[in-house]
């Protein structure tokens with residue numbers, strides 16, 4: 576997702592009390608930021624934040640951090656949060672490229688990572704940029720608690736097949752998966768749809784989902 580440049584988006588994010596950027600690394604600070612020791616769940620590539628905001632409303636006992644690369648996209652999430660009458664105490668945002676995620680979270684500081692409709696980077700030479708690549712799994716390995724897991728949804732079947740292939744060689748194991756989430760009663764129970772999920776499933780695209788954890792967990 577890349578919206579056209581929105582004038583003032585960077586400044587809005589820099590001044591917003593719920594937002595951090597790569598210029599202010601926060602590794603180790605999240606309990607202080609939220610003022611409690613609740614588990615931290617993050618979404619990388621959150622887009623306009625609908626999924627994470629819905630989860631934050633449903634689960635006040637979890638702290639949520641949404642990560643988005645582009646100011647012009649993140650600022651739309653902030654507009655929605657600011658328009659809410661009841662402020663959500665359990666959500667924060669980071670504008671950054673997730674390549675540098677380890678500067679933002681200390682080892683074991685994250686309990687769960689959501690990847691939803693991540694950019695497919697279809698050219699082979701860009702495979703390392705895919706958020707489910709072995710390179711990114713190494714980064715997630717550093718920040719997740721030992722029992723931590725990753726939940727990934729996409730309608731891109733090539734990206735899903737690639738992602739399945741990454742799991743075992745990188746030292747992870749598949750806990751559950753489906754190539755058609757909306758017709759899988761078990762995995763679809765309690766599913767919260769993302770913006771892209773709504774759009775692609777309404778076009779008839781089946782949604783794939785996998786849940787993975789480290790082998791030793």
Ligand code: SAM
Nearest residue numbers: 576620621622643644672673691692769770771
């Ligand atoms: N997760 C949302 C959903 O499912 O509706 C948005 C999906 S959109 C296709 C992918 C989002 O990931 C875009 O907003 C893009 O800017 C962001 N993104 C892609 N690569 C990223 C990276 N390396 N770090 C942070 N965000 C990234």
